[in-house]
Structures are given as C-alpha cells and as structure tokens.
Amino acid sequence: MIKFQNVLKKYDDVTALQGVNLQVRHGEFISLVGMSGAGKSTLLKLIIGEEHPDDGQVLIDDIDIATVSKTDLPYLRRKIGMVFQDIKLLPKRTAFENVAFAMEVCGHKKEKINGDVPKILDLVGLLHKRNHFPSQMSGGEKQRVAIARALAHRPVLLLADEPTGNLDEVNSDEVLELLLKINSLGTTVILATHASSLVNRIKRRVITIESGKIVREQAQGNYQL
Amino acid sequence: MESVSFLRVIKTGALNFWRNSWLSAAATMVMTITLVIFGLLFLLFGITNYSINTIKNTVDISVYFKVGLDEQQIFKIRDAVQADPRVKEVVYISQQQAFDEFKQRHQNDPLIVQSLNELTENPLSATLNVKTYHLEDYPAVAQSLQDPQYKDFISKVNFEDNRAVIDRLSRILKFIVTFGVGLIAVFCLIAALVVFNTIRLTIYNRKEEVEIMRLVGATNWYIRGPFLTESFLYALGATVLSALLFTPIFNQVLPKIAVYVNPQLTLFHQNLFNYWYLMGILLGLSLLLAAVSTLWAIRKYLKV
Missing domain, CATH: 3.30.70.3040 (Alpha-Beta Plaits)
Structure with a gap:
C-alpha cells in the first residue's frame, strides 16, 4: 500500500530523513517510535503530500505522491485520516458539528451527514456527547472526536501523530483501544508515538527511527531505544 | 454534490460578511470612495471630450x-x-x-x-x-x-478660428487623463490594500478552520470561496452606494452641463453618458479589485 524508496528529506541544512525504505501493507497496524525530532512527523507529512522528498520516492498504491497535482491532492487526503497531538478541534463547534464539518467541506449532502455522523460518534463511543463543545470534554474524549472526524470519509489509512501525547494513562488507553478497533475494521493505522507502555502492550509491528534513519524493525516489537 | 458545495460557500461567505460587520463596512467605504473618484473622473473626461468635439464641429x-x-x-x-x-x-x-x-x-x-x-x-x-x-x-x-x-x-x-479654444481644451483633457489615471491608480491600490488586510484578518481569525479544511481534504476553491464571496459583497455594496451617489449627478447636473456645452441638444439627447454603462464599469472594477486582493491575501494559506 505505502512504499518509501530510499527517501531523503532535508529542511535547509538539517536532514530530517535519509535512506528510508519502508513498506506498509493493507490492514497493518504500525507503531512508529523514536524520540522527538527523530523524523516521525516528517515521515507522516510525506505520506499526505504536505512535504515532498528531496530524493527517492513515496508511493501510495504505486502512485508517486510527488506527481499528484495540487488539484488532486485534496482527493487523496480524503482517503487518509489524520489525528494530531494538539487535537485541532474547532472550539466553537459541538462534537457533532466538528465531525460534520469534515463531510461538509467535501460536499456531502445534509441527509448523508445527518445519517453518518451519529454512526461514527457511536463507533468512538461518544454519541451521548454529540452536543458537547470541546471545552466540555476531557482530553481523551476530544481526541476521540478528532478520530471520529478523521474517519468521516471512511479512509483506508489513518495516521496518528502522537495522539496520546497530551493525555493521561487512562485516556491514552482509551484512544489506543479505539485505534485497534478501527484497525480491526480494516483500516490501516500508522501510530507515531514515544509512549513505550502503549507500544509494548499491543505487540504489533514496530519501526524505530533515530536521527532520520530507520534503525530497527520488529514484527511484534517492543519499544527499545 | 457540486451545487451543495457552492451554496455552502456562498452561505459561509455571507455569514462572515455579517459577523465582521465593522471590517466589512470599512472595506466597503474605501471601495466606494475609489469608485466615486473613478466615476467622477470618467465623467469629467467624457464632458471635456464631448465639448472638444462639439466645438470642432462648429468650425x-x-x-x-x-x-x-x-x-x-x-x-x-x-x-x-x-x-x-x-x-x-x-x-x-x-x-x-x-x-x-x-x-x-x-x-x-x-x-x-x-x-x-x-x-x-x-x-x-x-x-x-x-x-x-x-x-x-x-x-x-x-x-x-x-x-x-x-x-x-x-x-x-x-x-x-476656434483652434485656440480647442487647443486649450485638449490640454485640459490631457491633464485630466494624466492626473486622473494617477489618482485612480493610487485609490485602487489603497482599496486593494484595505480589502487585502480585511480578508487577511478574517483568514487569521479562521486560521485553524482553514488548516483543518485542508487536512480533511477540502479543495482549494472550497477554501477560497467564502473569502471571495465576502469580498464580492464589499464590491456589490460599494457599487450600490456609488450608484445612489451618481443618480442625482445623472438626473440634475449632467443635463445642465450638456445644454451649456451644446445648446442645440433636445431634451431627449441630454444624457451624454449611459448611467447603466458607467455602473457596469464600476461593478467590474470593484469585483476585479476584490478578487485580486482576496486571492493575493489567501495565497499564503493555501501553499501545499
């Protein structure tokens, strides 16, 4: 599904990624681990086409992301859901409206939005909080709303960039359980994190990045630095 | 699906225009001043040109x-x-x-x-x-x-020999054109900058929203749409205000000038200019100003 072929990415003189070769198959759950600044976020940005590699190729279903035109990029992004550490919910909209927003901007009809959003909120276990504003929810709940928003387009791939970075242990566990549930429903998930306890618990494929290079790959790995 | 998006874009733009009413009023006023100056110079140019032609015909x-x-x-x-x-x-x-x-x-x-x-x-x-x-x-x-x-x-x-009069009028015309083009350019620039800043403030207020829109796959035109709608509303408002200001000029002042310049004009031929023609030009000019400054302001936020 996703292939990195000898990818090099630099920001001015700083090398963010180099010599990265990676293959992600459909339906996988991958933990991308490494310290802050190791290059995890850059790798995710390359997948959604927000950054382009200085050398090498990033292929999604055999299409080179660098060749996707600016006009087509939004359509690619509808196939990829993204979740962030800082959550990025619109504070003046309710949980329902935040999820609906993602569908509105893509031109879905009101009837479809009204039908789909409750189902997605139910999936993340927040249907009862549909009319709550972000300020009325806990950190974990907000992150689950953000995940619901990322799922609104029924993406084939979900990228989670430190989704538990600002959450306590209980909330982190909730978010992780949710990501595993989404993965079990068929969506490929890439989780970038430095939370060792989470990674160790789930026993899935782990890719470790250090200073822009992949230094370790384990099929059912542990977090090791 | 496309028409749903189009309506949403228009609705969001109109809502923003209303919510930022003070900013909208300021942008509309500056645009109105630009349009009025442009319109007046246009009329002055037309009257002088007409006078020259009338005098030329008497020779x-x-x-x-x-x-x-x-x-x-x-x-x-x-x-x-x-x-x-x-x-x-x-x-x-x-x-x-x-x-x-x-x-x-x-x-x-x-x-x-x-x-x-x-x-x-x-x-x-x-x-x-x-x-x-x-x-x-x-x-x-x-x-x-x-x-x-x-x-x-x-x-x-x-x-x-009316050539001396004609010469003098031609010089006045040349002055109006030179001076007028300069004045219009300055005011167009001011109007564009004000609209630019207004839109930039609006975008800044909604930076997060724009960022999220991009992340969830909104097309660039969907993101630009509401801002364009908002600035087109300034343009429309400014054109309507200018139209109101020009109505008495067209009804009262211009016929008198026309008769003064050429006493042989009949009542039916006293309108040297078509009112709707000038309003069309003003509308075109204001829409152009609005579009250019908005696209310029939003450019930065759409870089991929």
Whole structure:
C-alpha cells in the first residue's frame, strides 16, 4: 500500500530523513517510535503530500505522491485520516458539528451527514456527547472526536501523530483501544508515538527511527531505544 | 454534490460578511470612495471630450460668392474644393436657400420681415460651407480659396478660428487623463490594500478552520470561496452606494452641463453618458479589485 524508496528529506541544512525504505501493507497496524525530532512527523507529512522528498520516492498504491497535482491532492487526503497531538478541534463547534464539518467541506449532502455522523460518534463511543463543545470534554474524549472526524470519509489509512501525547494513562488507553478497533475494521493505522507502555502492550509491528534513519524493525516489537 | 458545495460557500461567505460587520463596512467605504473618484473622473473626461468635439464641429469655412454668379461656375468651384483630399465635406447653399433660411430665422422680427418684403431682389449671396478632416488644415484650405483664379467669383472667404479654444481644451483633457489615471491608480491600490488586510484578518481569525479544511481534504476553491464571496459583497455594496451617489449627478447636473456645452441638444439627447454603462464599469472594477486582493491575501494559506 505505502512504499518509501530510499527517501531523503532535508529542511535547509538539517536532514530530517535519509535512506528510508519502508513498506506498509493493507490492514497493518504500525507503531512508529523514536524520540522527538527523530523524523516521525516528517515521515507522516510525506505520506499526505504536505512535504515532498528531496530524493527517492513515496508511493501510495504505486502512485508517486510527488506527481499528484495540487488539484488532486485534496482527493487523496480524503482517503487518509489524520489525528494530531494538539487535537485541532474547532472550539466553537459541538462534537457533532466538528465531525460534520469534515463531510461538509467535501460536499456531502445534509441527509448523508445527518445519517453518518451519529454512526461514527457511536463507533468512538461518544454519541451521548454529540452536543458537547470541546471545552466540555476531557482530553481523551476530544481526541476521540478528532478520530471520529478523521474517519468521516471512511479512509483506508489513518495516521496518528502522537495522539496520546497530551493525555493521561487512562485516556491514552482509551484512544489506543479505539485505534485497534478501527484497525480491526480494516483500516490501516500508522501510530507515531514515544509512549513505550502503549507500544509494548499491543505487540504489533514496530519501526524505530533515530536521527532520520530507520534503525530497527520488529514484527511484534517492543519499544527499545 | 457540486451545487451543495457552492451554496455552502456562498452561505459561509455571507455569514462572515455579517459577523465582521465593522471590517466589512470599512472595506466597503474605501471601495466606494475609489469608485466615486473613478466615476467622477470618467465623467469629467467624457464632458471635456464631448465639448472638444462639439466645438470642432462648429468650425468651418464659409465661401461667399458674388451676387448673380452663374450656378454652373459655382459648381465647378465646389467640385474643385471637393477634390482636395483634406476636405471632408462641402455643402452648397444657393441664394434662394440662404434667403429662405434668413427669413425663417427672423420670422419673429417684424422690422426685418417688413424690410425683406420691400426688397425687389435677393441681396444674399450663395455660399459653400467647407469642413476638413483635420483642424490644422483649415487655414491652408481657406488660403487656397483666396487664390487669384477665384478672384472674380468669390467675394469673401471666412472662417471662425476656434483652434485656440480647442487647443486649450485638449490640454485640459490631457491633464485630466494624466492626473486622473494617477489618482485612480493610487485609490485602487489603497482599496486593494484595505480589502487585502480585511480578508487577511478574517483568514487569521479562521486560521485553524482553514488548516483543518485542508487536512480533511477540502479543495482549494472550497477554501477560497467564502473569502471571495465576502469580498464580492464589499464590491456589490460599494457599487450600490456609488450608484445612489451618481443618480442625482445623472438626473440634475449632467443635463445642465450638456445644454451649456451644446445648446442645440433636445431634451431627449441630454444624457451624454449611459448611467447603466458607467455602473457596469464600476461593478467590474470593484469585483476585479476584490478578487485580486482576496486571492493575493489567501495565497499564503493555501501553499501545499
């Protein structure tokens, strides 16, 4: 599904990624681990086409992301859901409206939005909080709303960039359980994190990045630095 | 799906226009001032140009023939003048025509009518009215008619030299154009900057929203749409305000100026300019200003 072929990415003189070769198959759950600044976020940005590699190729279903035109990029992004550490919910909209927003901007009809959003909120276990504003929810709940928003387009791939970075242990566990549930429903998930306890618990494929290079790959790995 | 998006874009834009009413009012006012200045200069330019043309039309050479001259001889001279490439038209007024016109013109003056009735023969001479293509050709053409070969036939060659007035008006016109273009450019720039800043403030307020829109796959046009709608509303507002300000000018002021410049105008031809034509230009100008400044302001936020 996703292939990195000898990818090099630099920001001015700083090398963010180099010599990265990676293959992600459909339906996988991958933990991308490494310290802050190791290059995890850059790798995710390359997948959604927000950054382009200085050398090498990033292929999604055999299409080179660098060749996707600016006009087509939004359509690619509808196939990829993204979740962030800082959550990025619109504070003046309710949980329902935040999820609906993602569908509105893509031109879905009101009837479809009204039908789909409750189902997605139910999936993340927040249907009862549909009319709550972000300020009325806990950190974990907000992150689950953000995940619901990322799922609104029924993406084939979900990228989670430190989704538990600002959450306590209980909330982190909730978010992780949710990501595993989404993965079990068929969506490929890439989780970038430095939370060792989470990674160790789930026993899935782990890719470790250090200073822009992949230094370790384990099929059912542990977090090791 | 497309029409749903289009309606959503328009709705969001209109809502933002309303929510930022103070910013919207400021942007609309500056745009209105620009449009009014543009409109006034446009009218001033038009009036001056019209005056020049009216005066130009009054210039001609009158050639008076000696009384009792054979008409064939006059025609010969007329044809010779007509053959001159500088000459645009030659109108022949016979003795009888000149007499009739004179009578017509003074029909309300009993003294003249009485005197005319006492005449036994027509004292007026036949004339040729000559117009040239270019103003500067008049003196030369008038000079050529004073040639000795015509001495026996022509009693007088006369032309009213309005070239000094025309020259002065042309200079004024040139000044209006130079000064006006500069003034319009400055005000267009100010209006564009104000709209640019207003839109930038709005975008700044909604930075997060724009970022999320991009992340969830909104197309660039969907993101630009509401901001464009908002600035088009400034443009529409400014055009409507200018239209209101120009209505009395068109109804009261322009007809008076037109009659002053050219007293022969009838009531139905007093509108030198078409009101809707000018409003169309103003609308076009304001939409252009709005579009350019908005796309310029939003560019930064759409870089992928």
